[in-house]
Amino acid sequence: MNSWTSAVEALRAALEGRFGAPPGTAIVLGSGQSEVAEMLAGGSPAVKVPSSDLPGIPGPSVEGHRGELIRPGEKDFLLVCGRLHLYEGHSAETCVRLVRALARWGVKNLVLTNASGSLRREYKPGQIVILDDHINLSGANPLEGKHVAGWGTRFPDMNWVYDLKLRKAARRAARRLAVRMKHGIYVQVRGPSYETPAEVKAFARLGGDVVGMSTAIEAIAARHLGMRVLGLSVVTNLAGGFGGKLSHDDVVARSKEMQPVLARLIEETLRVETLSPRPADRKRA
Numbered sequence: 001m002n003s004w005t006s007a008v009e010a011l012r013a014a015l016e017g018r019f020g021a022p023p024g025t026a027i028v029l030g031s032g033q034s035e036v037a038e039m040l041a042g043g044s045p046a047v048k049v050p051s052s053d054l055p056g057i058p059g060p061s062v063e064g065h066r067g068e069l070i071r072p073g074e075k076d077f078l079l080v081c082g083r084l085h086l087y088e089g090h091s092a093e094t095c096v097r098l099v100r101a102l103a104r105w106g107v108k109n110l111v112l113t114n115a116s117g118s119l120r121r122e123y124k125p126g127q128i129v130i131l132d133d134h135i136n137l138s139g140a141n142p143l144e145g146k147h148v149a150g151w152g153t154r155f156p157d158m159n160w161v162y163d164l165k166l167r168k169a170a171r172r173a174a175r176r177l178a179v180r181m182k183h184g185i186y187v188q189v190r191g192p193s194y195e196t197p198a199e200v201k202a203f204a205r206l207g208g209d210v211v212g213m214s215t216a217i218e219a220i221a222a223r224h225l226g227m228r229v230l231g232l233s234v235v236t237n238l239a240g241g242f243g244g245k246l247s248h249d250d251v252v253a254r255s256k257e258m259q260p261v262l263a264r265l266i267e268e269t270l271r272v273e274t275l276s277p278r279p280a281d282r283k284r285a
């Protein structure tokens, strides 16, 4: 083992020690989305662990991110409130350490949520975007560095990063709940500055629909270790150049407003995914 794999293994052992057997799904909640955890946990008694109690996880430094893991007793998922970002000065390897530990623990499905800015007027604040793919413009890749045998392949295939069945389940769930939703391509930038109007135009030309400062590197690490990934992005604002002023406080406020919808969508998606499709849904999906 080298230093990054031993850091992941130490974290995996800590997860096992605190929570026991792995849940089927882990849900990583983005900016202003931590209360989705309580909404999804319902009244179920839960084991709560501050991420500062876990080895190798620096505390979050950003308003709107709480560092806590919650395992509701009667549900088959773990909620991760708060993530680490490149713009906080962390390496990609540190940012994805928890995702890797979840995979090594045995978690099969990973739901990644985030807040994003829209690169196109059709993607409106208040909509949820099911990620079909991403463009990683963060300048970082969590797989850089020494390849360790047994930890995924050196050159992993990035076709279908976002699991088709989970995407379809999310779409069916959104239809059932009448949630305003679109499919789209997520561009990950490094941040922390928001994008200039010229960058926004360029990203849209490249094929991006929404932009944010997380998720793609986590999805890469998760796929590398064989997890199935669902990405759900809450559009909080039109990105730079559409006329509005951008502030993190507004992003977090908008994201918070959307929490009940996001919680219902995740709950219904996980329910739909474990059911066989209804004939009417099968035709539309």
Ligand code: HPA
Binding pocket: 115, 116, 117, 118, 194, 195, 211, 212, 213, 236, 237, 238, 239, 240, 246, 251
């Ligand atoms: N740009 C980058 N990240 C974001 C944005 C944005 O406009 N909104 C929310 N996260």
